[in-house]
Amino acid sequence: MSAANSVLTHRRAQILPTIVLLLGSIYCxxxxxWVLVASTKSSGExxxxxxxxxxxxxxxxxxxxxxxxxxxxLRWTANSALYAIAGAAASTLISALAGYAMAKYDFxxxxxxxxxxxxxxxxxxxxxxxxxxxIMSELDLVGGYWSVLLxxxxxxxxxxxxxxxxxxxxxxxxxxxxxxxxxxxxxxxGSIGMPMMxxxxxxIFLLQFVGIWNNFLLPFIMLSDESKFPITVGLYTVLSKGSxxxxxxGIAIVGAAxxxxxxxVLLLSLQRFWxxxxxxxxxxx
Amino acid sequence: MTALPRAExxxxxxxxxxxxxxxxxxxxxxxxxxxxxxxxxRGLRLTGKGIFGTREEVFVGLDNYVKTLTDPGFFAGFxxxxxxxxxxxxxxxxxxxxxxxxxxxxxxxxxxxxxxxxFIPYAVPGVTASLLWGFMYLPSTSPFSYLTRELxxxxxxxxxxxGIYPSLANIAVWxxxxxxxxxxxxxxxxxxxxxxxxxxxxxxxxxxxxWRVKIPLVAPALVLTGLFSLIGTLQVxxxxxxxxxxxxxxxxxxxxxxxxxRDAFVxxxxxxxxxxxxxxxxxxxxxxxxxxxxxxxRAFGGMQ
Numbered sequence: 001m002s003a004a005n006s007v008l009t010h011r012r013a014q015i016l017p018t019i020v021l022l023l024g025s026i027y028c029x030x031x032x033x034w035v036l037v038a039s040t041k042s043s044g045e046x047x048x049x050x051x052x053x054x055x056x057x058x059x060x061x062x063x064x065x066x067x068x069x070x071x072x073x074l075r076w077t078a079n080s081a082l083y084a085i086a087g088a089a090a091s092t093l094i095s096a097l098a099g100y101a102m103a104k105y106d107f108x109x110x111x112x113x114x115x116x117x118x119x120x121x122x123x124x125x126x127x128x129x130x131x132x133x134x135i136m137s138e139l140d141l142v143g144g145y146w147s148v149l150l151x152x153x154x155x156x157x158x159x160x161x162x163x164x165x166x167x168x169x170x171x172x173x174x175x176x177x178x179x180x181x182x183x184x185x186x187x188x189x190g191s192i193g194m195p196m197m198x199x200x201x202x203x204i205f206l207l208q209f210v211g212i213w214n215n216f217l218l219p220f221i222m223l224s225d226e227s228k229f230p231i232t233v234g235l236y237t238v239l240s241k242g243s244x245x246x247x248x249x250g251i252a253i254v255g256a257a258x259x260x261x262x263x264x265v266l267l268l269s270l271q272r273f274w275x276x277x278x279x280x281x282x283x284x285x
Numbered sequence: 286m287t288a289l290p291r292a293e294x295x296x297x298x299x300x301x302x303x304x305x306x307x308x309x310x311x312x313x314x315x316x317x318x319x320x321x322x323x324x325x326x327r328g329l330r331l332t333g334k335g336i337f338g339t340r341e342e343v344f345v346g347l348d349n350y351v352k353t354l355t356d357p358g359f360f361a362g363f364x365x366x367x368x369x370x371x372x373x374x375x376x377x378x379x380x381x382x383x384x385x386x387x388x389x390x391x392x393x394x395x396x397x398x399x400x401x402x403x404f405i406p407y408a409v410p411g412v413t414a415s416l417l418w419g420f421m422y423l424p425s426t427s428p429f430s431y432l433t434r435e436l437x438x439x440x441x442x443x444x445x446x447x448g449i450y451p452s453l454a455n456i457a458v459w460x461x462x463x464x465x466x467x468x469x470x471x472x473x474x475x476x477x478x479x480x481x482x483x484x485x486x487x488x489x490x491x492x493x494x495x496w497r498v499k500i501p502l503v504a505p506a507l508v509l510t511g512l513f514s515l516i517g518t519l520q521v522x523x524x525x526x527x528x529x530x531x532x533x534x535x536x537x538x539x540x541x542x543x544x545x546x547r548d549a550f551v552x553x554x555x556x557x558x559x560x561x562x563x564x565x566x567x568x569x570x571x572x573x574x575x576x577x578x579x580x581x582x583r584a585f586g587g588m589q
Contacts (some may be wrong), residue, residue, distance in 0.1 A: 002468055008319060014392040014393070014394060017387040017390050017393040018391055018392075018394040018395055019475065020383070020384075020387055021384065021387050021393055021395060021396070021399035021403075022395060022399065024380070024384050024399060024402075024403050024462070025395075025399045025403055028402050028403045028404075028405055028406050028459065028462070029402050029405065029460070030464065031406075031409075031414070031417040031418060031421060031459065032405060032406075032409070032417070033418075034417065034421055034428060035417050035420075035474035038420065038426070046426060047425045047426060052428055076471075085589075094305045094306050094309065095306065095379070097300060097302045097303070097305065097306065098303045098305070098306035098307075100302060101298075101299040101300075101302035102299075102303065104299075105298070105299035105302075105352070107296065107299040107300065108297075108380050113303065113307070116310065116315075117310075119570065120310065120314055122512075122516065122569065122570050122573040122574070123314075123566045123569055123570050127519070127520055127542070127562055127565045127566040127569060128313075128314065128317050128318065128321075128562065128566065129542075130321070130545055130546070130549050130555075130558050130562050131317030131318060131321035131559065131562055132313060133549075134317065134320055134321070134324065134555065134559070135313070135316060135317050135320055135491045138320075144286045148314065149310075150309075150313060151313045153309050153313075154306065154309035154310050154313050154314060156310070156314075159306055184298075185298035186298065186301075189302065191332040192290065210407065213410060214410035214411055214412075216412045216522065216523035216526075217520075217522045217523060217542065217546075221546070221550075222562045231410075231413075231525065232410050232411075232412040232413065232523070233412075235412065235413065236412055236523075236526070236527055239416060239527065239530060240529075249420075252416060253416075255419060255422065256413045256416050257409075259413060260408070260409055260413060263408040263409070264405055264408045264409075266408070267404070267405075267407065268401060268405075271401070271404075
């Protein structure tokens with residue numbers, strides 16, 4: 001192979017992969033770009049102009065969005081934030097405690113618990129939404145905040161991950177040393193185990209946060225009062241009412257655009273805290 | 286507490302640590318399943334005679350299961366789901382693996398940008414993604430149909446009878462590629478580079494290294510992502526429900542969960558819905574366990 005030829009193949013080894021990656025990026029960004037552009041259009045422009053040309057209606061659309069149903073949209077955003085932040089924080093702590101205990105202690109019922117958790121990972125919560133609804137209605141909680149919050153506190157996958165993280169990052173020797181120094185088991189968890197698990201806990205938190213924020217079926221089944229809806233259910237109701245009313249389409253589009261931005265910002269700013277390497281590392285055993 | 290010997294305190298700690306998780310697990314996963322099984326064996330039946338007969342809830346055994354299993358509508362839902370999954374799962378995993386390998390490939394450029402861009406859809410809820418794509422499919426607002434119309438080719442029937450499966454599968458692919466790519470990519474980064482050096486010295490091309498070294502080594506991550514894509518497919522609900530108002534191709538029982546929802550809340554037959562829920566949950570468990578068995582438990586088995 002001549003020198004020129006080898007430079008050429010080297011070039012090709014750079015260009016083709018880069019083009020494929022950029023095509024993938026375009027595929028993933030186009031819908032987001034489209035909704036941002038569409039949110040600037042008045043309802044007349046939405047159906048008449050080229051869809052990637054910006055319109056003139058952004059401010060009107062935003063006003064329509066935030067005044068819809070007396071500020072329901074802000075309410076939905078606040079509800080989504082409440083469900084996702086409170087739910088993810090509590091479930092991360094619960095998962096960390098359980099995962100740590102399963103990784104670091106030998107106790108009766110541990111393997112039973114492990115198999116139960118594994119079964120929980122494999123049986124998706126969604127298939128249980130109707131049975132959960134039935135339990136909630138027995139408890140008289142249907143329709144309230146708790147009916148959405150409580151089922152999202154238990155995350156078998158979170159517990160599974162916490163166990164992986166605890167096994168990988170909390171050394172037995174450190175725990176033993178603390179025991180010799182007279183620290184209680186609770187103190188060891190609080191001041192040694194948990195701090196060491198923080199990177200893993202951030203990942204569990206983010207997974208749970210996105211999972212709860214994205215959940216549709218559970219709040220859709222549990223709630224009937226519009227003022228308690230999260231964004232997903234709220235936007236869906238706007239859309240399903242919108243079949244005959246183009247203005248509601250406009251509200252659904254601008255609502256989607258506004259709701260997408262903070263989550264993307266959050267995810268990108270926390271990107272470096274993702275510790276999925278531990279997940280795939282743990283999987284190799 | 287102080288009266289207890291140290292060892293005993295220690296043996297109590299793990300139980301306290303797992304207590305909240307166990308309580309919640311029992312209350313919101315185990316009990317609902319048990320209650321659903323109980324309800325699924327009950328039903329409203331006419332008792333008494335003639336015009337004085339009343340409807341009473343009685344034990345009906347397996348009637349609801351028989352009814353569900355012999356309901357062509359429920360099975361049709363699984364058929365539609367299978368078609369949808371046959372498109373979405375291989376495409377999601379294939380693209381995720383392709384992008385992960387390219388990100389790991391030394392020659393690629395614009396890696397940071399691509400990784401971030403491809404991951405962005407993960408932040409978009411399925412319902413919102415369906416809304417975005419739905420409008421991009423809708424003839425009156427679709428940028429693609431706008432272009433083909435301008436070119437004199439007419440509209441693309443995204444939401445028509447033939448287009449609905451690929452169109453819905455595309456929403457799942459779009460939402461799932463980035464996350465799966467990150468899992469596979471992080472797994473690739475964990476492979477020691479000496480392995481590649483050894484292969485290169487043996488004269489392997491980059492293509493051969495990817496095929497013979499990288500892919501076999503990330504198999505556990507592929508099994509995991511495959512498993513989650515499969516589980517995700519079996520619980521599809523939000524996407525078709527959101528697109529439903531835009532097309533006449535999606536019926537009220539298009540996928541099993543929509544069928545269950547309709548039985549429970551539109552037809553008010555909770556017993557039948559419970560039986561179908563139990564069947565769906567058991568079915569999912571069986572499918573996942575089979576997948577893990579077939580792949581030799583690579584994903585979770587190593588953890589024992």
